[in-house]
Amino acid sequence: MTYHLEDQLSAYIDDELEDHERQQVEAHLESCESCQVLxxxxxxxQNVVMSSYEQVQAPDNLEALVLQSMGMEQSPVVAEKGWFLIPVLALLSLGILWFVTSTVLVNLLHGFLKLTIALVYLASHYITGLPMLSGLTVVFSLVILILAAYSLKRLLQTTTP
Ligand SMILES: [Zn+2]
Structure with a gap:
């Protein structure tokens, strides 16, 4: 006989074989080293699986423990504490949020105001101090305006059939 017992060995271990099959397996095991190793x-x-199963096996009073912990969570003392904490935390976070945003807004407004003042100062300085430059600016703006009008006209001509 050259066949081995791969398929029957687990059934042999689990004691699921008929008597004559068991006898065949035992007879083969006596003569076959590779099946003994297998x-x-x-x-x-199986030992590893069984021991790990025993390790995760639930205690007998698991149901009672779960019910007990659920009862603890529903007790009025814990519920009262929880409801008291929610508005306190909300107010605290709102306060922090208001503080942070107001500080940022004040800084932004301050910076914007400074920038505007600087720009106005610069503009007035150039307009009053350098009439040549302001004249150039007006000419430059007019050129840009004409170019924009011209390109708009071309755009309208190309899009309309
Ligand atoms: Zn074998």
Whole structure:
């Protein structure tokens, strides 16, 4: 016989074989070293699985423990504490948010105001101090305006059939 017992060994370990099948397996195991090794491997795997199963096995009073913890959570003392904490935390976070945003807004407004003042100062300085430059600016603006009008006209001509 050249066939091995890969398929039957786990059934042999689980004691699921008929009497004559069991006798065949035992007879083969006595003569076949590779199936003996396989049997030992399967047994060690089963041991590992069984021991890990025992480790995660739930205690007998699990249901009682769960019910007890649920009862604890629903007790009025904890509920009262929870409801008291929610508005306090909300007010606290709102206060922090208001403080942060108002500080940022004040800084932004301050910076914007400074920038505007500087720009107005610069503009007035150039307009009063350098009439040549302001004249150039007006000419430059007019050129840009004409160019914009011209390109708009071309755009309208190309889009309309
Ligand atoms: Zn074998």
């Amino acid at each position: 049997l030992e491997d399967l047994l060690s795997i």
